[in-house]
Amino acid sequence: MEKYAGICGSFPRPPELRRAINAFNEGRISQRDLQEIYYSSLLKVIKIQEESGLNLLTSGLLLWDDLLRPFSEKLGGIKLGGLLRFFDNNFYYRLPIIIGNIEWREPITLNEIQILSRATTRRVKALVPGPYTFIKLSKNKFYRSEDALVEDLLNALKQEIEHLHKFVSLIQIDEPSLVDPELEKDDRRWGVEIVNELLAKMNVPRNKLLIATYFNLDLESYSMLLEIKAGLHLDLLSNKEAEEAVRELGFKNDVLSLGVVNARGIFPEKPEEIAANIEKILANTSPNTLIVSTNTWLDYIPFENAVEKLKILGRILRNMEV
Amino acid sequence: MGYKLPEKFVTTVVGSYPYFPEALKAFRLRKQGKKNFEYERLVREAIKKTIKDYISAGVDLISDGEQRREDMAVFFAEELRGFEISDYVRIFDNVYYRKPVIVDKIEWNHEIIVKDWKYAAKLSQGRPVKVTLTGPYTMYSWSFDKYYGNMRKAVFDLAEALSHEIRILIKGGAEYIQIDEPALSTNPKKEDVILAREALEIMLGRLHNVKRILHICYGKIERLFPEILDFPIDQLDLELKNSKYILLELLKEFSFDKELGFGVIDVHNEKVESIEEILEDIRLGLEIVPPEKIFVKPDCGLKRLKREIALAKLKNMVKAAVEAREKLA
Ligand SMILES: [Zn+2]
Numbered sequence A: 001m002e003k004y005a006g007i008c009g010s011f012p013r014p015p016e017l018r019r020a021i022n023a024f025n026e027g028r029i030s031q032r033d034l035q036e037i038y039y040s041s042l043l044k045v046i047k048i049q050e051e052s053g054l055n056l057l058t059s060g061l062l063l064w065d066d067l068l069r070p071f072s073e074k075l076g077g078i079k080l081g082g083l084l085r086f087f088d089n090n091f092y093y094r095l096p097i098i099i100g101n102i103e104w105r106e107p108i109t110l111n112e113i114q115i116l117s118r119a120t121t122r123r124v125k126a127l128v129p130g131p132y133t134f135i136k137l138s139k140n141k142f143y144r145s146e147d148a149l150v151e152d153l154l155n156a157l158k159q160e161i162e163h164l165h166k167f168v169s170l171i172q173i174d175e176p177s178l179v180d181p182e183l184e185k186d187d188r189r190w191g192v193e194i195v196n197e198l199l200a201k202m203n204v205p206r207n208k209l210l211i212a213t214y215f216n217l218d219l220e221s222y223s224m225l226l227e228i229k230a231g232l233h234l235d236l237l238s239n240k241e242a243e244e245a246v247r248e249l250g251f252k253n254d255v256l257s258l259g260v261v262n263a264r265g266i267f268p269e270k271p272e273e274i275a276a277n278i279e280k281i282l283a284n285t286s287p288n289t290l291i292v293s294t295n296t297w298l299d300y301i302p303f304e305n306a307v308e309k310l311k312i313l314g315r316i317l318r319n320m321e322v
Numbered sequence B: 001m002g003y004k005l006p007e008k009f010v011t012t013v014v015g016s017y018p019y020f021p022e023a024l025k026a027f028r029l030r031k032q033g034k035k036n037f038e039y040e041r042l043v044r045e046a047i048k049k050t051i052k053d054y055i056s057a058g059v060d061l062i063s064d065g066e067q068r069r070e071d072m073a074v075f076f077a078e079e080l081r082g083f084e085i086s087d088y089v090r091i092f093d094n095v096y097y098r099k100p101v102i103v104d105k106i107e108w109n110h111e112i113i114v115k116d117w118k119y120a121a122k123l124s125q126g127r128p129v130k131v132t133l134t135g136p137y138t139m140y141s142w143s144f145d146k147y148y149g150n151m152r153k154a155v156f157d158l159a160e161a162l163s164h165e166i167r168i169l170i171k172g173g174a175e176y177i178q179i180d181e182p183a184l185s186t187n188p189k190k191e192d193v194i195l196a197r198e199a200l201e202i203m204l205g206r207l208h209n210v211k212r213i214l215h216i217c218y219g220k221i222e223r224l225f226p227e228i229l230d231f232p233i234d235q236l237d238l239e240l241k242n243s244k245y246i247l248l249e250l251l252k253e254f255s256f257d258k259e260l261g262f263g264v265i266d267v268h269n270e271k272v273e274s275i276e277e278i279l280e281d282i283r284l285g286l287e288i289v290p291p292e293k294i295f296v297k298p299d300c301g302l303k304r305l306k307r308e309i310a311l312a313k314l315k316n317m318v319k320a321a322v323e324a325r326e327k328l329a
Helices: A015-025 A031-051 A110-119 A131-136 A146-167 A185-201 A219-225 A241-249 A271-281 A303-321 B021-031 B037-057 B072-079 B114-123 B136-141 B151-171 B190-204 B247-253 B275-285 B307-327
Strands: A002-005 A076-085 A092-103 A123-129 A170-174 A209-212 A231-235 A255-261 A289-294 B081-092 B095-107 B131-134 B176-180 B211-216 B235-238 B259-265 B294-298
Touching: A002 A303, A015 A031, A031 A110, A031 A303, A092 A146, A092 B081, A110 A123, A110 A146, A123 A146, A131 A146, A131 A185, A146 A170, A146 A185, A185 A219, A209 A255, A219 A231, A219 A241, A231 A241, A231 A289, A241 A271, A255 A271, A255 A303, A271 A289, A271 A303, A289 A303, A303 B081, B021 B037, B037 B114, B037 B307, B072 B081, B072 B095, B072 B131, B072 B136, B095 B151, B114 B151, B131 B151, B136 B151, B136 B190, B151 B176, B151 B190, B176 B190, B211 B259, B235 B294, B259 B275, B259 B307, B275 B294, B275 B307, B294 B307
Parallel strands: A002 A289, A123 A170, A170 A209, A209 A231, A231 A255, A255 A289, B131 B176, B176 B211, B211 B235, B235 B259, B259 B294
Antiparallel strands: A076 A092, B081 B095
């Protein structure tokens, strides 16, 4: 089993980038100044990951305002609406409103992935929002048929992913809606079908693809997730049933990412305990690739606390290696 | 003093009122660490103006308008022992805020809102003034926990700390104690509902001769049923107007028979509800409990509205309640 440690998604914007974005929005600095600060912030976040002992790196998604942007900004056929609560968090995303044919026009996240892969010799992971979550979190004012919407969206995501995959070891497709307890079972089943459809469409090896869910996991939703023909990222902290679900039902695909460090709180975990617990969870299963990760994006805690969380992740990996 | 509450359709408020300029100035002084004489004067002035508005609208059971509290959780965190304030956390886009952080055992060590309540009571011309406190479950949910790593322990310590404040308030004459738990409706798991109830037991369980109120708003209030029916409270204060009274079905189904804080003013909508509209809404409440148990009030705190609008809304609310006493009782 190959073992990795890496964050699930974003890393908090370093304070200097946060201030620079404000300065840019208020017209106090130029686009070029902002680019420079962004570039140095990205290098900083890469370095923090390396120094914490992580061996699967992300770009930290430092310019993403939420999971659906930059896609909702750069895909054709979508305009932005008001703010909506992002699941049960005190965090808000902007509603994508579909007003025309969804169309991929140019690479959306390629730039940050190229910087990332050039800046490190370690493995790297790219990230895109999944089609089901995209549909669930947006408003369709254009398509009469859901099938047509799905087809265009899948084609758009396929093009982005195919542009990214040469530069990365893994592509994570975020699908928190797949485990949303508010949604009906049949609706979620449809979600699994869409995801499998996307996977089948793409000319990318299956062992490079990871479907990420977070904020919930129970026996029922996990058994449904097992029908997905790719790797899975699971939030083991969201629900008491989560660990039990994985222990009982196992896992048969290549890549399993376990969200074991809480990205929504700042209480420091004990790496030794978590490492030992992972062994218990995996008693009956042995994926080719195991990733220890934060349960979700690190968007919900301050920058300095997130740095601490990365150190904990690094220590868990070292504990599992001995 | 001689103010007699009406027997039916008492009008009240949830707690906060739009901030007067004096309150905004006081927030700035507070941020600079200048909790001086001028700071106290500004807060008092803001409370005085709030009470004046309440009385001019004719509200029966009033509050201090929470003019000292810029944020309902951060304020209590700053006043209780065991908290710090966090670094910046994102809320959306590039907008950030700071959250309370629990860094040590939570304890009460000084009076927090007693003087504001006393001041308001002095100016209220005999009207009762309700006390509003941010509840333990909400305080914990809206904070980071770096100390306990255990929600139950932290919530119980918060409940103990707030109990101190409540005891002093009651000794001073407060008769209406309201606990605000808006976080309880965002993502309530059953174990959380039970925990919130245990915390209320600590704070309100042994109180006599006071009215114990719980305010909850927005989100998934329905998830709190049926456990909420056994909470140690006399009055459940609900947001109803904004969610178009869908909760009433549930209240009916469970034969709700406590007093009902009945939201008839949408605080997220600038439009001033007409007297007729409010009267129609009050009528819906009668399908649940008799007029003696209906407290007519806005859905939630009024602080996000413009003052003129908040006042106009309160005026219509009171007029509607007066009509209701004649027409519906
Ligand atoms: Zn409220």
